[in-house]
Amino acid sequence: MRNLFEFIRRYAAVFLFVILEIVCLLLITSSTAYKQWKGGTVIREMAGPVLRQRAKAASYFHLRKENEALLDFQHRLLQQVCNTDLNTSDSSITDSLPEPLQAPLFDYKVANILENTTSLPDNYLILDKGYEDGIRQGLGVLSDQGVVGIVKNVSPHFCTVMSLLHSKFNLSVILKDGIVTGVLYWDGRNHRRAILRNVSSLDQIKVGDTLVTHHSLIFPPDYPVGTVSKIRKEVEDGFYTLEVRLSNHFDRMTQVWIVQNNYYDELQTLTDSTRHE
Amino acid sequence: MNKNFAWKYVWQFLLLLAAQVLLLNRICLWGYLTPMLYVMFILTLPFQTPRWLVVLLGFAIGFGVDCFSGIMGVHAAATTLIAFMRPVVINLIPYNATLEDHQLPTLWDMHFGWFAGYTLLSTFIHQFLIFFLDSFSLANFFHLIWISLINSIFTTLLIMIVQGLFYNSSKRY
Numbered sequence: 001m002r003n004l005f006e007f008i009r010r011y012a013a014v015f016l017f018v019i020l021e022i023v024c025l026l027l028i029t030s031s032t033a034y035k036q037w038k039g040g041t042v043i044r045e046m047a048g049p050v051l052r053q054r055a056k057a058a059s060y061f062h063l064r065k066e067n068e069a070l071l072d073f074q075h076r077l078l079q080q081v082c083n084t085d086l087n088t089s090d091s092s093i094t095d096s097l098p099e100p101l102q103a104p105l106f107d108y109k110v111a112n113i114l115e116n117t118t119s120l121p122d123n124y125l126i127l128d129k130g131y132e133d134g135i136r137q138g139l140g141v142l143s144d145q146g147v148v149g150i151v152k153n154v155s156p157h158f159c160t161v162m163s164l165l166h167s168k169f170n171l172s173v174i175l176k177d178g179i180v181t182g183v184l185y186w187d188g189r190n191h192r193r194a195i196l197r198n199v200s201s202l203d204q205i206k207v208g209d210t211l212v213t214h215h216s217l218i219f220p221p222d223y224p225v226g227t228v229s230k231i232r233k234e235v236e237d238g239f240y241t242l243e244v245r246l247s248n249h250f251d252r253m254t255q256v257w258i259v260q261n262n263y264y265d266e267l268q269t270l271t272d273s274t275r276h277e
Numbered sequence: 278m279n280k281n282f283a284w285k286y287v288w289q290f291l292l293l294l295a296a297q298v299l300l301l302n303r304i305c306l307w308g309y310l311t312p313m314l315y316v317m318f319i320l321t322l323p324f325q326t327p328r329w330l331v332v333l334l335g336f337a338i339g340f341g342v343d344c345f346s347g348i349m350g351v352h353a354a355a356t357t358l359i360a361f362m363r364p365v366v367i368n369l370i371p372y373n374a375t376l377e378d379h380q381l382p383t384l385w386d387m388h389f390g391w392f393a394g395y396t397l398l399s400t401f402i403h404q405f406l407i408f409f410l411d412s413f414s415l416a417n418f419f420h421l422i423w424i425s426l427i428n429s430i431f432t433t434l435l436i437m438i439v440q441g442l443f444y445n446s447s448k449r450y
Contacts, residue, residue, distance in 0.1 A: 013328035018362040020336045024357065027343075027350030028410055047345045054299050115346065119305050121412030124348070167412065188417060251305055 037221040040049055048158050051114035052128055059112075059254045066254060073144040106220045109133065114158070117189040118250045122161040125149065129258060130157040137213040140218040145250035147171060147213060147225050148256050159258075165250060169276075173225050176210040184211070184244060186227060191250050194226065196242040202231060213242060217261050217268060286322070293318045294338060298345040310428055312435045315342060316403055319360050320396060320436070321383050325369045326363060326375065335360025348411065355406040360401045384440035396436055400429035 007016065059066075115126040129135045131154045141148040141161050149163040162169055164186060171184040173196065180203075184195040196211065209228045213219040230243035261267070297315040304311055319335050337357030343349050359366075367382065372391050380386045382395065405425040412421075 011330055013361065016329045016332045017357060020332065020357045021354055024336075024339075024350040024354035028348065028354065050298070051345060054303075058303060115302075117305075117346075119311050119406065121417070188412070189420065 008115045010185040015132040024157070025202050031034065048128070050115065051126065052075065052112070055112055055114050055128075055254070062252060062254050065252055069144050076142070086272065100126065105262060107262055108142075108257045109135070109256050109260070111159075111256055113254055113256060114262070116250070116253065118165060121188045122167050123165040123191075123250075124152070125163055125256075127161060127256065127258070128157065130155050130159055132156050134260070135159050135258055138218065140261075142219070142223060142257045142259055143248050143253050143255075146246065147219060148248060148250075148253070149222060151186065151258065163250065164194070164246070171219075171225065172214040172216060173211045174214040176222070178204050178209075180204055181214060182211075182242065192246055194244045195247055196228075196244050197236070197239060199242055200238075202240050205242065210247075217264055217271075219259060286318075289321075290318055290334075290338060294341045297342055302342075302345070304411055306431075310431050312428075313400065313403060313431045313434065314399055314435055314439065316356065316359065316432065317436045317439065319356060319363065321440075322363075323365070323381055325378075328361075329361045331363055332357060332378075351407055351410045354410060355403045356417060358406055359403045362402060363399070366395060366398050370398070383444055384437055385444055392440075393433065393437070396433045397429055400432045400436075401425055404428045404432070 018079055051173075107148070109129060111127040113125055114128055115124075117123045117125075121173040121249040125148070126237045127135075127141070135151060137151055137154060139151040141151060147164055149161040149166070149169065151159050152162045153160045164171065164184075164188065165188075167188060169186060173184050174179065180199060180201065182199040184194050184196050186194045199205070205228060206226050207230065211225045211227065213221055213223040213225060215221050224247045226244040226246040228242050232241045232243065234241070293315045297313070301312050301314055315338055318338055319331065322331055322334070335356040335358075336353050339353035340350075342352040342356075346352065370391055372387065382392070384392045387395075405421065408421050408425055
């Protein structure tokens with residue numbers, strides 16, 4: 001027995017090291033276990049206020065750029081309003097629709113960014129809205145400049161977002177005013193650049209063309225994503241690959257919108273039932 | 278180890294953790310350079326500190342940084358590893374003088390070259406593990422090595438600057 005204690009004391013550091021590393025690996029690999037673990041929520045709820053103060057202090061440094069971006073956005077909105085007025089000056093069309101369909105398809109909620117990474121191979125954000133604000137997994141996140149990501153985990157007052165700068169993030173996009181589509185993903189190298197693959201033809205594409213969101217249940221259509229920066233000539237399985245300069249500056253955001261499709265569940269069940277027939 | 282001495286490290290722990298979480302985690306030069314100053318806490322613990330205590334403190338400060346980031350366990354795992362490897366790294370870098378009892382592994386107590394090598398090697402291991410655990414693949418192996426190297430050089434420079442500004446030689450005690 002004494003030998004056993006002696007043995008444990010001599011290799012205490014090794015035992016401790018192995019045990020702690022196993023704990024760490026469990027925490028990393030089983031993100032679901034961490035979500036279910038009560039302590040995780042407690043830690044996130046405790047860290048939240050600190051992160052919020054930090055975000056508050058840091059947001060002052062971006063006021064100027066923020067202002068410029070807002071003006072730009074306002075300009076875009078105004079243009080849109082003008083266009084809509086010209087196109088549908090006749091409001092009787094919308095009035096005659098049944099009431100549920102008069103509600104806008106997408107709802108937007110403003111959220112502040114508490115934590116935002118751009119340097120990791122898989123980046124994420126933490127926002128100050130949680131399921132008490134009606135946020136749930138799978139909602140889209142936009143900034144005024146472009147697509148940001150998708151809500152991943154939700155606690156009562158906070159949520160984490162899988163950034164577009166994440167190896168598992170895929171987004172279907174379409175060329176603005178065009179019919180060419182492709183799948184956007186991030187190769188983990190540069191936070192200003194992403195890759196567009198599965199492009200069937202290069203006929204209508206030139207450098208500088210704008211890419212926008214395609215029809216999806218998560219993001220509103222025609223929302224800017226980026227511009228084509230380079231066209232790769234080589235063909236992979238009959239498809240072309242493009243390099244895309246992202247319209248969103250991921251290192252300069254302080255506020256984002258969480259987008260909710262009001263008919264998501266309805267549309268999803270409809271799609272599922274059609275698929276399974 | 279007297280009481281004042283221990284308190285000094287408690288303050289250092291809290292200060293470095295706060296600096297890392299509130300200030301340095303915001304820094305992201307060219308999209309991927311984030312200095313990991315908090316590693317300095319583990320590196321500058323006295324030579325005589327028991328190994329299990331270094332490992333435990335390494336886990337503690339890494340876990341502290343994790344609490345304010347999205348993915349739990351990444352910083353804790355990396356810091357626990359370099360805490361465990363510390364004696365190995367210390368013995369690996371040759372030091373051509375006898376160590377005195379009061380000496381600490383800091384910039385002023387040791388040679389410049391020794392401290393630079395010691396810090397660079399430790400931060401490189403730390404950084405590499407962080408990037409590796411975040412992606413959990415070696416697909417971009419050379420890219421991984423490259424950003425770990427750049428980032429560890431950056432961190433080492435920052436640690437040296439902080440030591441140069443705020444630390445004295447322990448001979449004055």
